[in-house]
């Protein structure tokens with residue numbers, strides 16, 4: 001974000017040419033807050049903190065062991081001389097818009113990583129929450145007197161608690177009711193807009209999840225929901241623009257006021273109990289009402305120290321499953337074991353090892369905020385990426401013969417053959433991005449084409465029967481239903497039934513994703529955007545493959561340039577968020593993949609603003 005403006009009045013703790021003030025949250029009374037006009041920077045605890053999963057789902061930062069108290073009680077606050085006018089350093093609208101990442105907000109929330117200055121400060125978060133409140137009031141055609149309710153949850157990140165409090169101030173300051181859930185999953189937050197249960201203060205009118213998915217520990221961000229689903233790009237932009245205006249009008253008095261309102265009005269609810277009961281009931285129902293339909297099944301969970309640890313204790317165990325050997329269930333925002341990401345090879349290796357070592361029937365792995373998942377069968381065979389899609393398609397197509405399965409753009413040709421020829425469904429390969437595939441499935445239904453599943457190779461997936469909720473835990477529930485109902489009808493053999501469901505899925509011998517970076521400052525961009533530049537590269541590629549008799553452009557394609565040849569295919573497209581052209585190649589052999597790679601190289605090599613080193617490295621490798 002832009003450098004700070006305004007003179008420095010407090011000069012107690014000086015760092016990096018900024019002025020910081022040490023503040024204890026304990027003495028953060030209204031007057032002190034008003035006086036300090038805080039612009040806070042979060043700092044990195046020096047040791048990892050283990051945070052237990054508790055039934056009240058509240059992650060307490062004070063649980064950090066001794067040296068980490070630095071993080072909790074000593075915060076660095078940048079002070080601004082003109083506090084009475086604007087209580088925070090001026091930030092541009094573009095500073096706020098830079099925090100947009102598709103339909104999410106993402107930024108750096110913790111100091112300590114070189115070259116990554118904090119831009120998701122507490123006042124910025126407070127302004128974004130106030131922007132969301134204003135947006136919600138307008139959407140619901142309500143005014144602040146109508147007491148709209150907003151739920152707030154977070155994953156295991158070390159900046160979660162501070163951001164939760166800042167967000168709460170923004171919502172409460174706008175006159176809305178705040179309900180904090182503590183540690184929660186992203187799908188549970190959306191679910192809270194749909195649940196009808198006044199005892200748990202549901203449904204809420206809006207929900208905010210504080211998460212940056214699988215990104216490194218220093219990042220954080222927000223996802224927003226109403227009962228219509230996750231907010232889209234346009235709404236996020238709108239909220240950020242409102243936030244910029246609100247932020248620059250913060251006065252010491254307005255900040256104190258929101259603090260006062262928040263401290264007197266925040267409610268806390270153990271909503272994860274409601275959400276997990278729904279999951280448990282869904283499996284019991286599918287098994288004909290059996291109380292413990294997973295009795296005797298041994299299922300290990302790997303939550304990667306994210307928010308998904310609840311699944312073992314609160315879903316599998318009540319259903320009768322044995323969960324010994326489950327790992328990394330305790331929240332730890334430094335993610336010391338592996339990245340919580342089912343697309344990550346190390347993460348998949350970790351859960352596979354746990355399944356094999358424990359001789360378990362099944363392994364389940366989640367990303368940090370549990371909107372993505374993958375599984376592993378008894379033999380160590382991974383159900384992620386195309387295989388997870390094939391498995392979910394097989395389950396859904398048994399229930400809804402002929403239905404259309406919407407997937408992202410990087411799915412294999414073999415998956416199409418499997419869905420269409422073996423399962424009798426229709427494969428609609430659309431664009432990358434979970435929101436894109438979900439919205440496309442909803443659109444298809446609205447124009448009369450039945451679709452019950454929208455799913456990405458990333459492990460995001462949503463079903464029509466579950467309100468198109470993007471929910472990694474619900475995908476696993478569908479798999480558990482299959483195990484439980486097979487058992488109920490006398491079929492034994494653990495997760496073999498799942499393995500059999502994807503028999504016949506042809507998989508490429510060779511598969512790779514290379515990410516070609518666009519250098520945004522390169523003169524070859526001629527001042528234009530990286531998107532424009534990327535589009536030019538794609539046009540050139542399209543032109544050049546037209547003259548190669550070995551290559552054929554995909555007849556139907558919604559994103560980038562997808563081309564078949566040499567028994568395989570490649571797709572070059574623009575990343576959803578980054579100045580990057582991801583290149584996916586699948587082929588029957590390394591040699592064929594190289595031939596496809598060479599065709600791409602020939603078309604893109606003269607674009608000086610494109611970093612093709614990843615492609616060259618691949619082509620040179622033996």
Ligand SMILES: O=P(O)(O)OC[C@H]1O[C@H](O)[C@H](O)[C@@H](O)[C@@H]1O
Pocket residue numbers: 408432433434435456458460574575576577578582
């Ligand atoms: O376009 P890319 O950079 O490959 O990123 C694409 C991915 O971005 C995010 O992680 C979204 O959550 C995914 O749904 C999407 O698939």
